[in-house]
Amino acid sequence: MELLSAELVARCDVGGGLVLVEIEPAASMVSSYVHPGQVVKLVAEGHTSYFALAGRPGATRWKLLVRDAGGISRALVTAPLGARFTMSAASYAGMPYAQVDQGPFAIAVVGSALGAVRGLLHAVAEDGKAGRTTLYFGIRTHEALPLEQELAAFAAGGMRVVLCLSDVSTADPRPPFEARVGLVQGAITADHVGGLLPPGTRLYVAGPSAMMAELRALGPELSLEVLTNG
Numbered sequence: 537m538e539l540l541s542a543e544l545v546a547r548c549d550v551g552g553g554l555v556l557v558e559i560e561p562a563a564s565m566v567s568s569y570v571h572p573g574q575v576v577k578l579v580a581e582g583h584t585s586y587f588a589l590a591g592r593p594g595a596t597r598w599k600l601l602v603r604d605a606g607g608i609s610r611a612l613v614t615a616p617l618g619a620r621f622t623m624s625a626a627s628y629a630g631m632p633y634a635q636v637d638q639g640p641f642a643i644a645v646v647g648s649a650l651g652a653v654r655g656l657l658h659a660v661a662e663d664g665k666a667g668r669t670t671l672y673f674g675i676r677t678h679e680a681l682p683l684e685q686e687l688a689a690f691a692a693g694g695m696r697v698v699l700c701l702s703d704v705s706t707a708d709p710r711p712p713f714e715a716r717v718g719l720v721q722g723a724i725t726a727d728h729v730g731g732l733l734p735p736g737t738r739l740y741v742a743g744p745s746a747m748m749a750e751l752r753a754l755g756p757e758l759s760l761e762v763l764t765n766g
């Protein structure tokens with residue numbers, strides 16, 4: 537995989553311990569970002585890390601939603617603007633937007649993996665399709681919610697945003713969001729039982745491999761078509 541120099545051009549704290557980073561890829565790489573959810577590889581000082589592209593395809597500056605977990609993620613959230621990183625073109629299949637129109641769909645993500653669907657959420661909202669979109673978003677507590685205003689704007693546009701709080705014993709209401717105690721899997725199962733997820737719903741998932749494996753296993757049981765960016 538070819539690696540080229542990319543420049544860190546902007547950065548913004550978006551709450552919940554996450555930072556939205558903007559990086560300018562080499563001009564020859566811009567066209568590789570075709571579908572939301574595609575991933576880039578960054579290499580520096582012996583570290584290799586993968587990050588989902590968190591903006592809409594077609595932009596000349598790419599966005600990454602980053603949690604400081606050491607290594608390259610720390611460099612991305614601390615290096616001075618203008619710093620250069622070695623980066624691949626966008627890889628992975630991503631989550632093709634066209635599939636949104638092929639029937640009922642929902643999205644399940646946790647933590648920083650929100651970045652993998654952020655471009656899709658913006659596309660859906662800007663195209664007036666928020667009202668038929670449900671986002672299950674797994675975070676530890678309400679205080680861990682990133683991009684609160686952005687998600688509230690999606691909810692105001694009709695999107696069901698269900699916060700799944702794993703580290704609390706009661707889910708205090710936080711309008712305009714719904715709040716549930718537990719993992720995204722639990723909220724999805726409850727909504728299936730409650731008739732809120734019709735059979736055949738396409739469920740886009742992004743997160744740690746254990747979470748994705750558990751949702752893949754749950755899919756057939758709940759008649760959901762589970763899709764990933766891989």
Ligand SMILES: Cc1cc2nc3c(=O)[nH]c(=O)nc-3n(C[C@H](O)[C@H](O)[C@H](O)COP(=O)(O)OP(=O)(O)OC[C@H]3O[C@@H](n4cnc5c(N)ncnc54)[C@H](O)[C@@H]3O)c2cc1C
Pocket residue numbers: 575586587588589600601602603604609646647648649651652674675676677700701702703719720721742743744746747748750
């Ligand atoms: C291809 C690839 C791309 C990546 N892209 C990025 C990126 O763009 N930015 C970035 O910062 N990191 C990225 N990572 C790292 C990785 O995705 C995150 O560490 C992971 O999503 C956890 O996010 P977090 O640390 O924010 O979650 P945490 O804050 O640690 O957890 C968030 C929530 O997930 C819940 N959770 C944990 N395990 C499960 C489970 N099995 N089922 C359901 N819920 C669970 C927790 O209970 C919690 O509520 C990437 C990794 C890979 C392999």
